[in-house]
Amino acid sequence: MAVSMHIVVALFITILSFIPKACLAANKMNAIDQCWRLNPNWRRSRQQLATCSVGFAGKMTNNVGKDVTLYKVTDPSDDPVNPKQGTLRYGATMIKGKVWITFKRNMNIKLEKPLLISSYTAIDGRGVDVSIEGVGCLVVYKATDVIIHSLKIHHCKSQGPSSVMGPDGKLMTLGQMDGDAIRLVTATKVWIDHNTLYSCQDGLLDVTRGSTFVTVSNNWFRDQDKVMLLGHDDGFLRDKDMKVTVAFNHFGPNCNQRMPRVRHGYAHVANNLYQGWEQYAIGGSMNPSIKSESNYFIAPVESGKKEVTWRNNAQSKPWNFYSVGDLFTNGASFVQTGRRGMAKPNYNKEQSFNVGDAKFVRSLTASSVMYPLRKGYAKPSRLLSATELKVCTETPQEKFPTSIRKSQSLFKVKLRTSNVYGSSLSDPNAGILLCLIDTNGDSILHRIPVILESNSADSMDMFERDTLHFQRGSVDEFTFEGQSIGRIESLWVSVESGQWRLDGVSLTVINASRPSLEENDGQEIQYSGFQYEFETDDVLLGEGSDMAMVELRPCLVSELSGIDPSTLWSKSPSLSTLQLDGRISNEESMKEYANLKLSLLSYDAMLIFVGTTIANFSAGENTAFAFFIGGIGGFLYLLLLQRSVDGLPASSIPSNASGINSLFQGIKSPILSLALAVGFAFLAVKYSSGDNLSVLTPKDLLAGMLGFLVCKVAVVLAAFKPMKLGFEEKE
The missing domain is CATH 2.160.20.10 (Single-stranded right-handed beta-helix, Pectin lyase-like)
Structure with missing residues (x-):
């Protein structure tokens, strides 16, 4: 009996060992x-x-x-030969032994000679923005x-032979620096x-x-x-x-x-x-x-x-x-x-x-x-005007305003709502506030309501074209015109009321440079701009959170230029859109269930082993074996349910589940699963009664039923506290 238990447990562990290693990584x-x-x-x-x-x-x-000596830089000046206390050069050269240098505030340090x-x-330099340039x-x-x-080290220039303060407070002569x-x-x-x-x-x-x-x-x-x-x-x-x-x-x-x-x-x-x-x-x-x-x-x-x-x-x-x-x-x-x-x-x-x-x-x-972990927010100093915001549903070239002035810019912003349950903006009368701030302090403020008319070319009824935005898993795209601003330093996002979970933001800014009347002969309009990507990870805003507003810094900036604005527009970040109407359909529930595959099966496996161990010590080997076989039946039931999920069209399965789906491709039909279940049942009957087949006792049947119900407990645990078993790739 004990030998058979070890064989079955070993087989079960072997099945679990085929889970891809990449799916078991700690996090991203x-x-x-x-x-x-x-x-x-x-x-x-x-x-x-x-x-x-x-x-x-x-x-x-x-x-x-x-x-170790803790030293804080308070002075951005630089003296290469006689460093002043409080400067970076003093901390790096004059203090003997171990020294840990930090900075009191944001600084722009211009070196007179190599440091x-x-x-x-x-x-x-964590926590502040420290910029170093010079010689x-x-x-x-x-x-x-x-x-x-x-x-942040940039615009460093060459230097001929010179004398500077070196380590341990000793003056040194340097050769040519490139x-x-x-x-x-x-x-x-x-x-x-x-x-x-x-x-x-x-x-x-x-x-x-x-x-x-x-x-x-x-x-x-x-x-x-x-x-x-x-x-x-x-x-x-x-x-x-x-x-x-x-x-x-x-x-x-x-x-x-x-x-x-x-x-x-x-x-x-x-x-x-x-x-x-x-x-x-x-x-x-x-x-x-x-x-x-x-x-x-x-x-x-x-x-x-x-x-x-x-x-x-x-x-x-x-x-x-x-x-x-x-x-x-x-x-x-x-x-x-x-x-x-x-x-x-x-x-x-x-x-x-x-x-x-x-x-x-x-x-x-x-x-x-990413920008450094800063202590303070960006500081807007002047508010610029902007036109009414529109929902972007398509981008043919004729949609680009040909009358855009040199002082104007065209903006396109994409906001991605998290796919986590409860991420939708809970108040349908509320809106999202966006504030774009450039490096000069100029800013543009816009309010995006939850319900906004779709910018469709169809002559449909106005009510039918109203769209509910900021729903779970959706990517909402909007365009507007405004005064030209400089390079974006930060983006403020806040919620008027209710709560909302933000998962990603991208922004494209296009400017038009028109030739003068004297230069207009045969010259085309030149377009330029920037594409910004802002990194965020399921930030909860509003009620139920300690944040009503979040400041995002660009994590990737790309420069755009050309004569065809539609080409520049098409280079904007492509975020896959999952259309939801606020109600959770059966298919959407199955898709969310697909995201919990490994977490669900891992919980089930742990509960089966824990229950089998407890039953073995408290009620004997037969009861433990019956509990284990019931648990195997529940595990196979989950695999059958996963097969239903895998049968959905590929486009409807979230991308972060694609790496997991390969684990379940071996079970192509319920016949194979049924055969596995019959085989385990045969082992249960055979080894619970010796060499002769016999019916399990009521006590064992009850234990087997409890083992099967373990899979239901695993479903609840996976839904309310999913394990962090894998990466979720950013699209």
Whole structure:
């Protein structure tokens, strides 16, 4: 009897083992963000960050402890030779030992000369907006255990030989500096995370002259020709020992090459998003080893450069360029060479991390292009006028106003309501308030009512064209005209009354540039603008929430230009729309049930094992076995119900359930499920009575019935407290 129980339990566990690993992932954050961003009190425990680093830098625990000096930057000025207390240069050079540097407020620091950073220094810009520009920018020279976090570094210029204050308060003479945002020279154990780097004279990041054990993560590299160089030059052989991890970064737009370029050493390039390139994305010389793992490569549309890699063909040594799990779009390709075994990172326990599936890279890299975690809101100073808002149902070219003036702009906004039950705007008489704020403080305010006339070309009755907006799972799109404003800094979203759950926002702004009367001969109207994507995740607003308004910052900005406005309009973010009328139909209930597949079956499996164990100790093996068989029957019943869900048209199943559906494709007909049920029933009858078949006792039948009812309990648990078993990919 006991042996048979073990056989059946082993079979059940084997069935569960076929659940895809990707569906069992923790959540859609990468390993670094999970470590500290989920902590609402991270400001009070800033040094927790040191335990969050992964890759070759390992944990940065040498930067924390009782002997660390907490230093706050209060002065944005800079004196390269005699640093003043309160400035960034003073904290990075004059304080001996461990120092953790933070900033009192938003700052724009203009460096007069390159800033050298001492060993055991952490520059932590979280919570404020710190911008650094000027000459040479940041240099880590012969230093170890350095953290550079949450800074915006840009427009760095070259510098001739000069004297500056160096580590430990010693004056140093520097040679020629090329104008990089961050330069590592003979540095070890350096973590560069959550920075925004762009528009520098030479490159954005150089790791040179024997620097090693470096992790570059969650950074946004954009608007640059030469992005990242790993290795000094072809003749510097000490760079053979260089080990660098490049993970969770966002490259682009407007990046040309070197993402990275590697000389001599080894680079593990994982879970990065490549938003196009001009020459190549990943290159190298002098026989480097590169493992490209689960990256998302979006090849440029217009350029013929579709190949990801570049090699110095003048060198005859074999290359170890290895791609595993990468995702390629727009015709991107990756030529692999060398031996696969030579491209393993061989991390130790402190360095290793889980690399996500490439299809989740947009979510894994989302925090790299977000604005810093700010303390204050944007400050609107002037309210501009706007026309009446219209519902956007189609976008033919004739819909674009040809009379739009130079001082006017055309706006299109998409608001996505969460698909979670109860997300609809509960008050039909209420509305959503939107406030667009640009970097100059100019703003446009608009109210969107729940019930708004649809902008349809059909001559139908007015009442029939009224549409109910902001319902569960819907994507509502609106257009309006208004005065031209600058680049959008933030978007305020609030609810008048009731409650509403917001899941995503996108905005497209189109401007028209008309030629003057003298220039009008044969010249066409030029259109330009910006496309903004705002990252949010099921934000509950209004009643039942502690927020009536949320401020969103752009997580991705793309520049648009051309003479055909309909083409620019079509480049706006495409959010899949799920039309709902506020009532939950049977088919919609089945779709919501499909989203709970793994959570439901996992609850059922746990309850079956717990119930079987309790029955075994309290009522004996026969009763426990009967309970287990009843539970198996309930499990098969759920599988049959799942088959009904899988039978729905593919377009009606939510996208985030598509990865789970493959688990259930083996059960093609109820006959197979019925055969499994009969087989388990036969085992129950056989092993509960020895070698002769016999009917189960009433006690055992009651236990089997209770085991079957466990599946009903699992349904209730999954509905009210679903498990976080998988990623939900952002469309």
